Amino acid sequence: MTSPNELEIVDDDNRLVLRRVVVGPLRTNCWIIATTDSKHAIVIDPGDEPAHLIDAAHDLAVTAIVLTHTHWDHVLALPTVADAWGRDVHSHRDEAPVWPHELSQLRHHGHFDAGTATADLIACGCTIAPPPGAELWAGVTQPLSDDQILHLDGRQITVVHTPGHTPGSVSLRCGNHIFTGDTLFPGGPGLTGWPFSDFPTIIASIRTRLFTLPDGMHVHAGHGHSTTIGEERPHLHEWIERGW
Template identity: 40%
Template sequence: MAATVQNVVTSGVFELDGGSWNVDNNVWVVGDDREVIVIDAAHDAGRIAEAVGERAVRAIVCTHAHNDHVNAAPDLAGRTGAPILLHPEDRVLWDQTHPDRAPDGELTDGQTLTIAGTELQVLHTPGHAPGAVCLYSRELGVVFSGDTLFHGGPGATGRSYSDYPTIVKSITERLFALPDDTTVHTGHGESTAIGAEKAGSSGWEKP
């Protein structure tokens, strides 16, 4: 039986470059009734742990290291014993939030994570952040896009360590290469589909 996808929405504050914004984050719990991975441990480790229940957490995967996606990761790791995985190019952002606690392992482009017999492929998609990744499951027909792609277009690139031409390249070359009917589970807001975003991309600002 394939893994299932559970959504937990947590709320808190995103802080970068001296600014702060109240945000709601999508936390994705992927697995079965025995084991899961958690994608983007945001804001509230207690709420995430409650959603996980008695299941074993095999990894806490960070799509990128902006504080609103990783601020609950060490607490959740302490509760569950799970390793925190992050692409090394986002360590500069991670250290702004957790200077005294390093991630436990690195994510690499093309790496495969397996949970409940279901494979998730790591796609390095820089632009919103230098070490941003997406996780794609062909079996589930989903991609977890973090803040790389949203319903309506690319993630924000107006702050430090982000770049608009780079995110557009990541989306067009990596994500738009996925099947059009792939569901896109985003870091904030509603889910979408690759085909829908591809169709709307003609209106994007060209890099």
């Protein structure tokens, strides 16, 4: 863990280590939740750079791969890492239309959709398309449902359905940490300009499913820095007023 794109948080109370690896053109956070004793791990959102992720988990036994949602920037490493780790991929059942839409965008435009950042990324020469001939994820997942509990060697990871950014977006709660994907960031909700997105729905998810959690709950988002529920909750009305 020496690269600036990697971060490690030690949670002594739960004997967990949380590793963040930043990957791909949208600098997606792939989170690895690992036990300090048995070295079992769950990987959240392997978005790109499979060799980097396999290296970051080289000392761990990955037991499952879980997706907060299936936008391209959260899944591109899947064909390689799922094969290397030999593990199933899990995502919420309502997420089913999203990955097929991402693939159709790629087929029709030659690149993925990065929302309002698309034109800038293409202009600066960033690649938002897989390399020619790259294997693409087949989209096969084990369906998750709201309040489902995933077990990681005695620790529990709770699935919290937080639709809005996509219909099947989930947040994953483990002890005093919640991994919110593109639902909640420091400074506001994730963007809702995409097909299948909805602003009132993401606000309802944040209000009823996330802002009901304790102030000290650490929020680890799908991009950028982490925050806490207590830091973000006072700003909900500003976000509603500005409309994004």
